[in-house]
Amino acid sequence: MAAFTLAHLSDPHLPPLPAPRLFDLAGKRAFGYMNWTRNRHKFHRRSVLDQLVADIQAQAPDHIAITGDLVNLALEAEFAPARAWLESVGAADRVTVIPGNHDTYVRVTRHRFAEAFGNYLSSDVARSGGSLFPLVRRRGPLVLIGVSSAVPTPPLMATGRLGPSQLEALDRVLAALAGEPAFRVLLIHHPLRSNSRVKRLTDSFELLALLRQYGVELILHGHDHVHSTIWIDGPKGAIPAIGVPSASALAHGRYPAAAYNMFEVEGEGAAWRCTQTVRGIDDSSRVQQLQTMRLL
Template identity: 40%
Template sequence: MRIAHFSDLHILSLAGVLPHRFLNKRLSGYANLKLKRGHIHRPAYVRAIAREIARTSIDHVAITGDITNLALEPEFEAARALLQDALGLDPKNVSVVPGNHDLYTRGALRTRRFMRYFGPFVESDLPELAVDIGLGRFPFVRLRGPLAIVGLSSAVPRLPFVAAGRIGERQLDAFARVLAHPDVRSRTPVVLLHHPVQNPPSRLKTLLEGLEDADALTAHVQGFAHGLILHGHLHRRQQRHLETRAGKLHVVGATSASLHHDTHEKMASFNVYEFDDTGKLVEVESHILEPETETFRVTEVPHATWS
C-alpha cells in the first residue's frame, strides 16, 4: 500500500472579500503575505503535485493542513476545486486535517468553515469514537488494508504572530479510545496532524510555533512498536524517529506544496510511503518538483536537524 503526503498549500484568494474581514488577525497575515510570502507560494505547484500523484500508483493521499492562507471562503473553494480537478480521487481516498491557517480567526472556528468545504475528506469509519471539538468531530479513522489512518486537529485560533497548536484534552481522550479499538490495534497506525509532535529546543519557539500538548500526545502511542506520524507546518521535508516503550515510530514532515525555494529541504514536493502487506513501512521517498519542466526528482527525505 502506498500513501502520498503533501501539506501547506497556502491557497490565497480574496475574490469578493470585503475590507472589514481584515479587521482582525488577517491584517497582519495579509501584510506578511505582501512582504514575504506572496512571491514564493505558487498554486501552480500544488496543481502540478496533484496531477503527478494522480498519475502515480497511489492508494491514499494525506494532506496535513494549511489548505488556505487566511481561512476565507474563496480560499477554501479554490483549494477544494483544485484538489478535485487535479487529483480526481474520491474523498474516501483522501484524508485532510486542518492547519493553523485554516482556523486563522475565531469566526472560521465558529462557522466550522473547514468542515463545510472538506467534511467528506474527514468522514470516519469509526464515527462513534470522535468528539466535537468546535470546528467538527475528531479524531477520524480510515481503515485501509493493513493501515489505520487517524486524523487529528491541532489547529486553534491564536493571536497575531502566534502559530502554535493544541490537540486538547477531549480529543486526546478520544485518541486513546481510537488507539485501543481492536480494528485500529490490529493495524499499523498512520497519524495525521499539522504540527510536529517533537517541539524545537527553544521554549520561546515552542510557545510561538510548537504543539502545546506534544508530550501528552506522544504518551498515547508508547505501546506501539511501529507506525507513522505525518505533519506539515515547518515548510521543510524531514524525518525523525519517536522512541516508544515497544519500539519506534517514523515521524515525517512535508514541505509546503506551493513553496518555491532554492534549498533542497524546502522546495515544493510530496512524499510517498510504501507499506508491505503486514503494514510494515518499507520505503520513504520524496518527489521534488522541477518547475521549469514540471517533472519530479525522486530522492530520500533528509533526517531532521533543528535550526
C-alpha cells in the same frame, strides 16, 4: 499482501488569495494579509501546486493524505476554491484531509473547514461527544488516524493544541487499535517536537506519552515547510515522524521547493515493511524522484 501506496502532501496555501473585504482585515488577518502581500505571494504558486498534484496522480497512489493549511487567512471566499481544488485531487474516499492552523486562522470562520470538506473528514468508526476528531479511516492494511491541532491563535502565533477531550478520545482509539494487525498512520498538522515557541504543539508532552504507551507505525505532519524526519519513542521501538515542504512553494531561503512523499507499505502485523520515496521540484523546475529510503 500487495503493497499499498500512500502519498502525503501538506500546506498547499492555495494561491492566489482572494481579494479581502475591508472588514475582513481585522486583528490577526491584518498581519497575515500584510505578510502575504509583502512576502508569501512571491513563493506560493498555483502552477507549482498543479505540477506536483499532476505528478502524484501519475504515480496513482492508493490513497492521498493532506495535513492541513489548504487556505491562508480562512477568508469566507477561500473555501469554495479550496473545495474545488480538493475535488480535483481526488474523491473523498481516496483522499483524507485534516486542518492546519491557517484553516482555523480566526474564530469567526473556524467552523468552515469542516463544512467545506466534511466528506473528506468522514470516519469509519463512531466519534465520541460529537467531535470530528480523531477520525479513523481504514484503507487496505492502513488505519489512518487524523487529529486536529488547528486552533485560532493571537497575532504572530502559530501554535497548535489537541486539548484534553481530543487526547482522551485518541487514547481510546489507540487502545482499541493496539491489538489489530494494521499499519497505523497518525496524521497531524504540527510537528511533535519544535524549538519554536510560536509554532510548537503546546500539548506535545501528552501526545508523546500516548504514543509511548500504544504506538503507531508512522506519523505524518506539515507546518514547518521543510523535509524532516525524527524518531519518536514507541512501545516496541522508534516511530518515524515525517514532515514535508509546502506543496506550492518555490525554493526560498531555508525553505525547499515543493515536494511530497510516497510511502509503500507491505507485510502484516509485526513484519511491516515501509519505503519512503521523496518526489519534488528540482533545479530544472520539474518533478523528479529525489530520494528513496527504507523506514521499517
